[in-house]
Amino acid sequence: MVENARSINIVASILLAIGILYIVGPLYLTLSTASQSYEYILTNGLAWVPGTELFTNMAKVIHDTRIPVQMLNSMIVAFSNALATCALSFLSAYAIVYFRIRWAGVVFALILATIMLPLDIRVITTYQVASNIFSPLNAVLDVTGLNALTANMFGAPVHLELSVLNTHFGLVAPLVAHGTGTFLFRQFFLTLPKDLFKAARMDGAGPIRFLIDILLPLARPSVASLFVLTFLSGWTQYLWPLVGASTPDMQTAVVGLARLVPDSDGQVPDFPMIMAGAVLVSLVPLTMIALLQRFLVQGLVLSEK
Amino acid sequence: MSSESSLFGHCWLPLLLVAPLMLLIVLFFYVPVFQAFYWSFFLEQPFGGGSEFVGLQNFARVLSDPEFWMAGWRTIVFMLTASTLAVAVPLMLAIAADRKIGLSYAARNILVWPKGIAGAAIGVVFAFIFNPFVGLMAPLNALFPGLWNPGMDGTDAFVTLVAAHVWSGIPFNFVILLAGLRSIPPTMYQAAAMDGASPWRRIADVQLPLIMPQLFLTFVLEFTESITSVFALIDTMTGGGPGGSTTLLVYKIYIDGFRGFDLSGASTQTAILMVFVLLLAACQFVFLGRRINYER
Structure with a gap:
């Protein structure tokens, strides 16, 4: 079936992108925050970029x-x-x-x-x-x-x-x-x-x-x-x-x-x-x-x- | 449903097969349900301190408590807003993912992830993301002080609850609605296209009417779900606050029963909530279910 469905496909793509962002966003922020230090969060707030402390934090959870x-x-x-x-x-x-x-x-x-x-x-x-x-x-x-x-x-x-x-x-x-x-x-x-x-x-x-x-x-x-x-x-x-x-x-x-x-x-x-x-x-x-x-x-x- | 010869004729074996599950269901479903109604007519002392028949006094006490009505009202508001959004958002996503576009494969995969994240876990995460001092809104709060504070403003707290609930409700509703859309025969679209219906028009005239059974089903389940599973979110995000503005009935029952040791009051509210849930399901079947054509 050939027809012009461009407008609906664009809208659908935008919707899906928003949906994926809504699901992945909190998960990404969880992971990136987990990889930062406590001091970083205190000064910068939400961590948008991943850091290097992920395993330190995980070790803290496992030991403490x-x-x-x-x-x-x-x-x-x-x-x-x-x-x-x-x-x-x-x-x-x-x-x-x-x-x-x-x-x-x-x-x-x-x-x-x-x-x-x-x-x-x-x-x-x-x-x-x-x-x-x-x-x-x-x-x-x-x-x-x-x-x-x-x-x-x-x-x-x-x-x-x-x-x-x-x-x-x-x-x-x-x-x-x-x-x-x-x-x-x-x-x-x-x-x-x-x-x-x-x-x-x-x-x-x-x-x-x-x-x-x-x-x-x-x-x-x-x-x-x-x-x-x-x-x-x-x-x-x-x-x-x-x-x-x-x-x-x-x-x-x-x-x-x-x-x-x-x-x-x-x-x-x-x-x-x-x-x-x-x-x-x-x-x-x-x-x-x-x-x-x-x-x-x-x-x-x-x-x- | 089937002729006599196509069934086994044992008498004790089926009993034995059903017994383990039935035993658990009687013990952990029917006895607790019965006991909630039974206790609502008695004044129960905590720690097994005896009980006394009080007739309808428990109901009179609960129903004259403004806190109960407030919690009930919030439950209904939450049920209507959260479940509407928790069906509408996956519906839009499902209609979009049903089209053959680049993102739909990724979306079908990613949108089921929340099924693996506990309500309490996402509650902890959302509480952090919406934290007024270090979270997403912190920069805006710095510009406009007091703009966003779920710890102080009841509406803000309510919004974060709804956002978290919709997040964790996406997988189930999305999968069900998408399965409904995909079971629509392609000939239907072709016929509609031949009649000159644009892709937009076909959403309203072909897709929505044909997935009514799935839509109805997600609504029925979502109503109960939004009333009960919100407990994990409340307990991890708001603790019922600020000032009781997110104390829904299921949370109030927990607090009254396990913190206040008011077993009779908690049982009475449980009984009322059960009747409400059952009535709600019955109403939906009577008023909505009848109008839906299950024939394809």
């Missing part, structure tokens, strides 16, 4: 703060979040799509409803549950009168207590309790031809064999997409790790980074060091995006179809 151990926490949280979400939602989507069960619709609706109310909204009571994950069980025993019964028979009611606060499990579990993965895999299973299933049955494949030998290899790209997506979301979480872990050695890197900024308004904070921290904390997810961008984009599109 808990960021390294916190990055290890972030790694554990993000990785287990991705792994658990992929595995558990794959299994539940499999059960919902490939089994003749009457409650499939109800279970899927219950899982999908989690998308409506994000963790950040229900953080107060999620914290209470995490501080004793048996509290719902205790409440059920109390309400049903079973506890009054045991109190009569054995002299004391059942009261179990187990806090998952300040543990990696506690940081990860509420993130996994989310429906996006199940939704994504269900959509994927529904696009597969029915004959695939019939052929596998005819060859004598049982549920487990069908899952491992046929569905899993086919779903590899979807698994990869969901993995990248949930890894990034686990790494970038803020509010839940902030309340779920109270000691610096259990906090995640993003929370640790936010804690680098001093609360007092007195003097100008050591911005080069903080920016070096921001660079360090963002290094892992950005590398991941650079390497696995195809899966990230696919994941974003798939999760909303």
Whole structure:
């Protein structure tokens, strides 16, 4: 199709240039500031040109703060979040799509409803549950009168207590309790031809064999997409790790980074060091995006179809 | 949806497959949601100090608190401005990147980067860039003292919040909208061009109507997103200040619950916010969803 589209192409190019500048600008300023000394920032303000202090500032972050151990926490949280979400939602989507069960619709609706109310909204009571994950069980025993019964028979009611606060499990579990993965895999299973299933049955494949030998290899790209997506979301979480872990050695890197900024308004904070921290904390997810961008984009599109 | 023979007939295996995820969802989603509503009718003492049924007193207390209404109002203002911008900016970029021009390949790559940067991290960075003494506006501030100070002026602080929110919202909305644009069949453009529609005209008459489902979707998700994910930005950029001018509801709930140990008040506000979010989504589906034609 040949036509004169010069005016629109010029406008589009300008828009894209502004958009790229908007995204890259703050990232560039972070990097250039991280490579300057504190004194330079005090006299010159924002660093427009990169300096030579990047590794000095990074070394300061690594030696003087808990960021390294916190990055290890972030790694554990993000990785287990991705792994658990992929595995558990794959299994539940499999059960919902490939089994003749009457409650499939109800279970899927219950899982999908989690998308409506994000963790950040229900953080107060999620914290209470995490501080004793048996509290719902205790409440059920109390309400049903079973506890009054045991109190009569054995002299004391059942009261179990187990806090998952300040543990990696506690940081990860509420993130996994989310429906996006199940939704994504269900959509994927529904696009597969029915004959695939019939052929596998005819060859004598049982549920487990069908899952491992046929569905899993086919779903590899979807698994990869969901993995990248949930890894990034686990790494970038803020509010839940902030309340779920109270000691610096259990906090995640993003929370640790936010804690680098001093609360007092007195003097100008050591911005080069903080920016070096921001660079360090963002290094892992950005590398991941650079390497696995195809899966990230696919994941974003798939999760909303 | 499928014939009987195309499904497995096990009875206990599917239960076993669903159980792990369901257990987590019940424990960390349904119990907390239920508990927020339950606690809003009780006066809860912190540190497990017992509870007392108070009926609607918590709601009466929260609803008569001007701070709550202020935070609610700011939440709505933020939701409308930030989510409109967070959809409109990626929309323009997506329409531009959909054209075959030199920059579009680079843009498709670069515009997803923010997905890897935590809200709190970009909050720390934006707080520095917009710092009135050493940041971007410092030279202007030297010329016109008091022109820009997010630490003193509530509007300035609000603007920096919106700018940071739009920044981190670009990847998702851009990718979704671009995917929508790219799924428009080329024959549509050709037909429109044959009828004499210029490239500009085709934006309004072909592209926008055909990506309505994606546009609707980004709006629905962005409304909830702007209400909740703003916490990381507030906590790192403004701390709710100056003078409470950036204390949105999600931040106020955190402060009341974790700093003030007012569990009942925080739960009541959580319950109100949940109902608001659910109503909002329902309204959007009823009023907007119906008008959108999903047929291609």
